[in-house]
Amino acid sequence: MLSARGLRKSYGNLVAVDDVSVSVAAGEIVGLLGPNGAGKSTTVAMLCGIATPDGGEVSVDGVSLGASAHAGKLLVGLVPQDLALIDELPALDNILLFGSLYGMGGDLLKSRAIEALKLVGLSDRAKSRPATFSGGMKRRLNIACALVHDPKVLMLDEPTVGIDPQSRNHIFGNLETLRSRGKALLYTTHYMEEVERLCDRIVIIDHGRVVAEGTQQALRALMPASAVSRYEISGVIDPALLADLNARGIKSKLRDEDSLEKVFLHLTGTDTRDGR
Amino acid sequence: MSAFTALVRKDVRIYLSNRRALLLSLVAPILISAFMGAVLGGGPSKPAAIPIGVVDLDQSTISKKIVADLARDTTLAVRELPKAQAIALVREGKINAAAVIPQGFGQQASDALFRPDIGRPQIDIHYDPSQSMILEVVKGLLTEYVMQVVSADVFGGSSQSIARQRDRVTNAKNLDPTFRDQLLNLFKSIEDVQVRNPEDQHGSGPAQQGLTMPFGTRDHQVTSGERNYNAYAHSFAGMTVQFILFMGVELGIGLLLMRRMGLWQRLRAAPVSRATLLGSRMTAGTIIALILMAGIFAAAIVVFKVRIEGSVVGFVAVAVSFAVLTSCLGLLIAAIGRTPEATRGMAIVLTLLLVMLGGAWIPTFVFPAWLQSFTQIVPTRWAIDGFDAMTWRAQPVQAIYLPVAELLGLSAVLGALAVFTFRWEE
Numbered sequence: 001m002l003s004a005r006g007l008r009k010s011y012g013n014l015v016a017v018d019d020v021s022v023s024v025a026a027g028e029i030v031g032l033l034g035p036n037g038a039g040k041s042t043t044v045a046m047l048c049g050i051a052t053p054d055g056g057e058v059s060v061d062g063v064s065l066g067a068s069a070h071a072g073k074l075l076v077g078l079v080p081q082d083l084a085l086i087d088e089l090p091a092l093d094n095i096l097l098f099g100s101l102y103g104m105g106g107d108l109l110k111s112r113a114i115e116a117l118k119l120v121g122l123s124d125r126a127k128s129r130p131a132t133f134s135g136g137m138k139r140r141l142n143i144a145c146a147l148v149h150d151p152k153v154l155m156l157d158e159p160t161v162g163i164d165p166q167s168r169n170h171i172f173g174n175l176e177t178l179r180s181r182g183k184a185l186l187y188t189t190h191y192m193e194e195v196e197r198l199c200d201r202i203v204i205i206d207h208g209r210v211v212a213e214g215t216q217q218a219l220r221a222l223m224p225a226s227a228v229s230r231y232e233i234s235g236v237i238d239p240a241l242l243a244d245l246n247a248r249g250i251k252s253k254l255r256d257e258d259s260l261e262k263v264f265l266h267l268t269g270t271d272t273r274d275g276r
Numbered sequence: 277m278s279a280f281t282a283l284v285r286k287d288v289r290i291y292l293s294n295r296r297a298l299l300l301s302l303v304a305p306i307l308i309s310a311f312m313g314a315v316l317g318g319g320p321s322k323p324a325a326i327p328i329g330v331v332d333l334d335q336s337t338i339s340k341k342i343v344a345d346l347a348r349d350t351t352l353a354v355r356e357l358p359k360a361q362a363i364a365l366v367r368e369g370k371i372n373a374a375a376v377i378p379q380g381f382g383q384q385a386s387d388a389l390f391r392p393d394i395g396r397p398q399i400d401i402h403y404d405p406s407q408s409m410i411l412e413v414v415k416g417l418l419t420e421y422v423m424q425v426v427s428a429d430v431f432g433g434s435s436q437s438i439a440r441q442r443d444r445v446t447n448a449k450n451l452d453p454t455f456r457d458q459l460l461n462l463f464k465s466i467e468d469v470q471v472r473n474p475e476d477q478h479g480s481g482p483a484q485q486g487l488t489m490p491f492g493t494r495d496h497q498v499t500s501g502e503r504n505y506n507a508y509a510h511s512f513a514g515m516t517v518q519f520i521l522f523m524g525v526e527l528g529i530g531l532l533l534m535r536r537m538g539l540w541q542r543l544r545a546a547p548v549s550r551a552t553l554l555g556s557r558m559t560a561g562t563i564i565a566l567i568l569m570a571g572i573f574a575a576a577i578v579v580f581k582v583r584i585e586g587s588v589v590g591f592v593a594v595a596v597s598f599a600v601l602t603s604c605l606g607l608l609i610a611a612i613g614r615t616p617e618a619t620r621g622m623a624i625v626l627t628l629l630l631v632m633l634g635g636a637w638i639p640t641f642v643f644p645a646w647l648q649s650f651t652q653i654v655p656t657r658w659a660i661d662g663f664d665a666m667t668w669r670a671q672p673v674q675a676i677y678l679p680v681a682e683l684l685g686l687s688a689v690l691g692a693l694a695v696f697t698f699r700w701e702e
Binding site: 045048049050051052069070071073074076078080081082083084085086088089097098100101102103145 | 278279281282283286289290293294536537538539541542543544545546547548549701
């Protein structure tokens, strides 16, 4: 459904994205991971037609964004990391506005807007202004605005930043519903547990390049054997046994082998990227 | 609803929904215009009398009559005061000037009428330097009344002035004999007139009145020809221009804030063209500016009796063209600005400069000649002159062809600059 091949983008001498290829099929959620400054946002900007690639091509359902930007954008919904809401307008009017930008109008737009509000659980707050919403409600409304035109591809750039577990769980439910409806979802996040729960495939980028891609299992297989040792202990664990293992230089940690975060750090390093 | 209409509607709704800001945008210019209009002369009514003090150290018949004549003049509000108090009141700004008539003034002034060589008595005028234009008014009125009273005293026959002058001329040692004879003949002629017209001595004939102004004036304010000048018309034009420009600045800052908040990115992701995004913003800015102008001038018309004495079509044309200019300026600010904070500071300074040079605070005719010439190129002046032409100057619609063309031409330049310098990618 979404296909990007060989994307490149530079800002002056800085190469932000270098030969990145991503694809998302219908009914699939692909996680896009990367440290700060890795090139995720630039990649997303090119995938939804905001930034023009220096090289490569993006197509949505066979429509090239380069050649037919207008037609391609009609098929894409974007949930930006920063809330794209207008506090002065009621929730429903926010959705109606974004629907209007996609050429919708009349009863169809109204019914779609109400449907989008219902999906994110905000039907009873249609007349309320976002300024009165909690962080989680704003995030959900942000998603509803991207869904009103019924896009085939939905791009979500860290859609759960700063919200409580209940709202996050609600959003996950929404995204799983959308997947079941055949939407293609590209999900950018820093939270590994979100990727583990939602994503069918993962693309890890660093320094503007794809450093790994595949299912969770495939990525875990990339870890060196010495570092990924699997122990299955059933029943009550004898503390003395653990102490004995530690004494022999074997570090133990429960479910250590399931940590995607460890795989991520292995691939991208442990240095912070604050300076980028 | 098209994307363009939806975006315009969105911007206008956002602006109008902030009632506190809207109220401020309307109330502030109205209040400041009212204040400035009142300072510059207020509505179509008589100007206030100029408060002055008169110190009569002479206390002669002549000086008392001068003071009485000054007090009768409606241009002045005269208070007779001791010298120290009069000067203190000038210093405090409670009166604009104090005229001190010195001791012996009456006799010395009569003598000096024929013999300037003996030295003229001096009236000291202490004036407020911040009201220096008033000095000339006071001097002019003093000249008129002193000449009138002193000449009446000399030619009216009630004083000893002619006899005193004759004795002085007769006893003068260095006077040319021919000139002495001419002067003595003149005095004789005056005395003959006084003797032959004794009924005139207590009447209102020419001799009794003394030298009067040989002409009068009829004053006509050149505005509509029907109404008096209303200073509020100019002050409202100036403050409207100022606050609409502020609105334009906020329009640009709003776009920079949209960039920062992610809304701009979201709009860019929608299938709308760049022309739609910028054009809708500009259209919304124009509509908002027109709404504000309508509100401000409605108050001017209803409360302050400002009237569109010229062409209504011309007035609307000036308003629309200035609204377009403001929107284009806002767009340019958004195009070249980096951060909202830094841009706001610079844009406000620029706005104040434009407004000041445009004559919004002080009418441009008060400027020095070179500055008046320079401000011909300032767009705010085109707008203010245009509004003035259509309100109190009562000009026909042709008078705004040039300012409107200039405003729209500059709008096109600013708009083009904004489009070409706009940063579409972060």
